[in-house]
Amino acid sequence: MSTLSLVEERAVRRIAIGHTLNRWDVKLSPYLYVSPFFVLFALTGLFPLLYTAYVSVFDWHIIGGQGDFVGLGNFEWVLAQEKFWISLRNSFSIFLLSAVPQVILALIIAAVLDQNLRSKTFWRMGVLVPYVVAPVAVALIFSNMFGDQYGLINNLLGRIGLDPVGWHSQVVPSHLAIATMVNFRWTGYNALIFLAAMQAVPRDYYEAAMLDGAGRVRQFLSITVPSLRPTLIFVIITSTIGGLQIFDEPRMYDSAGTGGASSQWLTITMYIYNQGFGPAGGGQFGHAAAAAWILFLIIIVVGLINLAATRTIASSGSRSAS
Amino acid sequence: MSTSRRTLAAAITGAVTFALLASGCSSAPAPGGTPETLTLATFNDFGYTDAMLAEYTDLTGIKIVQNKAATSNDARTNYFTKLGAGSGLADVEAVEIDWFAELMQYSDKLADLSNPDLADRWVQWKADAATDPDGRLIAYGTDIGPQAICYRSDLFAAAGLPTDRAEVAALIDGDWANYFSVGEGFVANSDAAWFDSSGAILQGILNQDPETLESTDGTVIATTNPVVETAYTDVLDAGSTLSAHLSQWSDDWAAGFANGAFATMLCPGWMLGVIEGNAPEVTGWDIANVFPGGGGNWGGSYLTVPAQGKNTEAAKKFADWLTAPEQQLKAFVTTGNFPSQTSLYNADELLSVTRPYFNDAPTGQIFSDRSSAVTVAPFKGAKYFPVMDALQNAITRVDVDQTEDASASWTDFVTDVNAIG
Numbered sequence: 001m002s003t004l005s006l007v008e009e010r011a012v013r014r015i016a017i018g019h020t021l022n023r024w025d026v027k028l029s030p031y032l033y034v035s036p037f038f039v040l041f042a043l044t045g046l047f048p049l050l051y052t053a054y055v056s057v058f059d060w061h062i063i064g065g066q067g068d069f070v071g072l073g074n075f076e077w078v079l080a081q082e083k084f085w086i087s088l089r090n091s092f093s094i095f096l097l098s099a100v101p102q103v104i105l106a107l108i109i110a111a112v113l114d115q116n117l118r119s120k121t122f123w124r125m126g127v128l129v130p131y132v133v134a135p136v137a138v139a140l141i142f143s144n145m146f147g148d149q150y151g152l153i154n155n156l157l158g159r160i161g162l163d164p165v166g167w168h169s170q171v172v173p174s175h176l177a178i179a180t181m182v183n184f185r186w187t188g189y190n191a192l193i194f195l196a197a198m199q200a201v202p203r204d205y206y207e208a209a210m211l212d213g214a215g216r217v218r219q220f221l222s223i224t225v226p227s228l229r230p231t232l233i234f235v236i237i238t239s240t241i242g243g244l245q246i247f248d249e250p251r252m253y254d255s256a257g258t259g260g261a262s263s264q265w266l267t268i269t270m271y272i273y274n275q276g277f278g279p280a281g282g283g284q285f286g287h288a289a290a291a292a293w294i295l296f297l298i299i300i301v302v303g304l305i306n307l308a309a310t311r312t313i314a315s316s317g318s319r320s321a322s
Numbered sequence: 323m324s325t326s327r328r329t330l331a332a333a334i335t336g337a338v339t340f341a342l343l344a345s346g347c348s349s350a351p352a353p354g355g356t357p358e359t360l361t362l363a364t365f366n367d368f369g370y371t372d373a374m375l376a377e378y379t380d381l382t383g384i385k386i387v388q389n390k391a392a393t394s395n396d397a398r399t400n401y402f403t404k405l406g407a408g409s410g411l412a413d414v415e416a417v418e419i420d421w422f423a424e425l426m427q428y429s430d431k432l433a434d435l436s437n438p439d440l441a442d443r444w445v446q447w448k449a450d451a452a453t454d455p456d457g458r459l460i461a462y463g464t465d466i467g468p469q470a471i472c473y474r475s476d477l478f479a480a481a482g483l484p485t486d487r488a489e490v491a492a493l494i495d496g497d498w499a500n501y502f503s504v505g506e507g508f509v510a511n512s513d514a515a516w517f518d519s520s521g522a523i524l525q526g527i528l529n530q531d532p533e534t535l536e537s538t539d540g541t542v543i544a545t546t547n548p549v550v551e552t553a554y555t556d557v558l559d560a561g562s563t564l565s566a567h568l569s570q571w572s573d574d575w576a577a578g579f580a581n582g583a584f585a586t587m588l589c590p591g592w593m594l595g596v597i598e599g600n601a602p603e604v605t606g607w608d609i610a611n612v613f614p615g616g617g618g619n620w621g622g623s624y625l626t627v628p629a630q631g632k633n634t635e636a637a638k639k640f641a642d643w644l645t646a647p648e649q650q651l652k653a654f655v656t657t658g659n660f661p662s663q664t665s666l667y668n669a670d671e672l673l674s675v676t677r678p679y680f681n682d683a684p685t686g687q688i689f690s691d692r693s694s695a696v697t698v699a700p701f702k703g704a705k706y707f708p709v710m711d712a713l714q715n716a717i718t719r720v721d722v723d724q725t726e727d728a729s730a731s732w733t734d735f736v737t738d739v740n741a742i743g
Contacts, residue, residue, distance in 0.1 A: 063406040063428050081741060143573060150577035169723030255571040258711070261718035262725060277399045279421065280708040282742070
């Protein structure tokens with residue numbers, strides 16, 4: 001009896017161990033599978049974020065390193081700088097001039113690509129070509145085209161009898177020129193994302209709508225757009241983040257890369273870079289870090305506003321469709 | 323279950339590998355003696371060709387790896403970031419004069435290159451500027467930028483001015499007011515402008531004064547110094563009729579060369595390559611052996627040896643060899659970067675150099691003369707670069723963008739300088 005019970009007990013225990021491991025497997029493995037992303041994120045995203053916060057409360061120089069603790073002094077300094085506010089204005093202006101036309105254009109292009117075209121793949125890949133071109137190369141070509149005195153565009157304007165535009169010297173034209181580069185690069189990319197989402201819309205809806213006598217435009221507005229709600233939110237939020245962080249294009253817009261003589265196209269990321277690394281900023285990492293954190297907070301706020309706005313628009317759209 | 327064990331093992335292996343990779347980047351320092359390779363970091367074009375570096379390998383057995391940054395600004399960012407981090411710089415690093423003063427504050431992070439044998443190698447002001455307050459020489463001079471006047475003889479001829487370079491030199495010889503008044507005569511008979519950019523003229527004038535933007539004790543005096551404000555007003559007054567309203571280094575400026583937008587420009591030796599590159603098709607560029615208001619220097623570079631390097635002794639010898647007259651002469655022939663080595667100024671090899679693109683101008687002779695005309699080395703302290711940047715922006719707002727008048731732009735300049743502190 002006792003021998004038997006011992007053997008039984010051992011067997012039970014063995015099962016129990018196996019059972020525990022099995023439970024762990026079920027519970028832990030999924031987390032383990034996704035952990036590489038989070039480990040990488042912690043190293044390359046979270047750590048710099050927190051370290052920047054740490055730097056932002058010190059007097060910190062690029063070469064001298066960590067100095068005295070200054071509390072919120074760096075934030076006060078940044079917020080008192082006129083250039084900071086100009087750069088904020090520029091970032092928002094360029095962001096609006098690029099994001100809004102970009103999303104609308106991308107929607108239209110996607111809708112066209114969603115039709116029965118010959119050699120579909122060719123057209124779909126075609127819209128992605130600008131995305132493959134390096135942003136710096138795009139900026140070099142466009143800044144040449146937008147030259148004030150000898151640029152291609154002013155040349156063409158002159159041919160049709162219009163006055164040349166100060167693409168570099170004036171505020172709004174310089175923003176338009178930079179927004180054009182951004183749109184050139186990102187519209188096709190967003191169009192493909194929209195296209196993928198559009199193809200997931202059940203075709204029955206369109207058949208039903210056609211039977212009800214709805215035209216193409218009506219179908220697009222009442223079926224396609226509301227069905228794209230999650231994708232719209234995704235695209236708008238990513239283009240918000242990208243738009244407020246815009247750097248390559250404005251930095252390459254002239255040879256000095258400092259945003260123009262009166263900071264016409266100085267964006268907030270360029271301001272951060274100039275404070276930390278640029279010749280004019282004097283390597284003040286504390287100031288740069290504070291400005292970076294302010295930008296981070298602004299992006300979060302704008303992202304939340306966007307989320308709320310897109311939710312309302314998209315849900316009211318789908319209600320009217322149903 | 324076996325799957326889970328394998329996964330676990332794989333995950334652990336992965337994590338360990340990752341940790342090893344992360345911590346494994348530090349390599350053992352090279353043992354004493356001759357290193358196998360030395361790294362050299364330059365920007366733009368120093369004229370250190372592969373053939374020249376191979377010569378050094380033949381002499382010493384040390385392999386040289388050169389890393390070229392596109393612009394001086396890129397090189398500056400790289401230098402300051404890695405100097406702060408304490409590692410990652412090349413064994414020999416090139417520095418431009420404009421941000422050299424900023425670097426001078428951290429001269430203790432650079433190797434002492436003093437060597438009594440080299441005391442007379444460079445023009446005096448070049449070596450003085452590279453000596454830190456403790457008397458350590460921290461950099462070897464490469465080139466300097468003595469300025470002449472480059473001009474378009476075809477545009478001169480069309481406007482009825484002389485075209486021969488000696489006659490042009492005689493015409494322009496004098497102060498800045500004379501240069502401007504000759505310009506007035508030119509623009510009255512030509513569609514082209516007299517000079518390319520008011521910003522360039524301003525820095526030409528300011529480089530002739532010992533104290534401009536900062537006083538020698540390092541205080542920023544740009545906004546109160548009458549020299550600066552007078553130069554600012556004079557240049558903008560003259561610029562309204564004489565300037566091509568271009569901002570130097572912009573796309574428009576580069577296109578202006580090919581379009582014949584202007585007839586003269588201030589011309590340090592290194593500018594010759596820029597002109598030739600921007601307007602390879604244009605014939606008519608020439609160089610006059612003259613400069614308004616006496617001599618003037620614009621730009622030039624140094625080689626430094628960061629103390630963080632593992633082979634500072636070998637690097638010092640290499641920098642010594644690179645800045646020796648023989649090598650800098652070759653660099654001058656390749657690029658037009660005029661050497662700072664005095665022994666070359668009387669050498670036939672240098673004086674006989676001519677440049678076909680500039681109507682076979684004797685560039686060796688001209689820049690040698692221009693170099694001896696330089697008597698003043700303007701003081702450039704730690705704040706020189708940002709203040710000069712703000713001043714150039716002030717000029718650009720009036721001359722190029724035309725978005726503000728001279729006095730409003732000056733007010734903004736004062737605000738900018740106060741923000742620099």
